[in-house]
Amino acid sequence: AQKVTQAQTEISVVEKEDVTLDCVYETRDTTYYLFWYKQPPSGELVFLIRRNSFDEQNEISGRYSWNFQKSTSSFNFTITASQVVDSAVYFCALNPNRDDKIIFGKGTRLHILP
């Protein structure tokens, strides 16, 4: 089965705390791609990052970092020193190789409290 699970439906943290959003995926393919998207309260979906299955290096972009672990089929997203502007719904997604479609998780709603 091809599947993405975001077990955290909703998370609330106080501003400046670090927060990690979990993503677990299932796929039969050895080559695949993983994504994170952000949907702020304004509603648009914004692409954040794509990783391929052969690149397990963690990635850092400013306050954002991503931890990809094939051994646990996880692609977790950490926001360091969270800010109110980080409040959004975050989607993890999977694109199996040779597939035209992306499979989205159900999303995690993140509230950053001032």
Add this chain to the structure above:
Amino acid sequence: DAGITQSPRHKVTETGTPVTLRCHQTENHRYMYWYRQDPGHGLRLIHYSYGVKDTDKGEVSDGYSVSRSKTEDFLLTLESATSSQTSVYFCAISEGSGVGKNIQYFGAGTRLSVL
């Protein structure tokens, strides 16, 4: 920002009426997608297109049809709208599949209410 325009942005209609949503892109991307977003379900694929006149079904295609007569336009039609089709509809585009091409970029969404 990817050049994707969805129209209308908001629509209210009555049960049983046909509705057409339009997605227009200026990126000349090969692939176009229609999703619906509902609370508790995330994003679900309705239909997608991999070229002019080439379309395929997604996981929630019943009650929807699509057409793509030009690279830049992808139409989603609700043949006879029902209240269960009240949702936010997103169009997305991508260059293709595989390395460097499979990032999907999304339009701003259409909020549809079926009364």
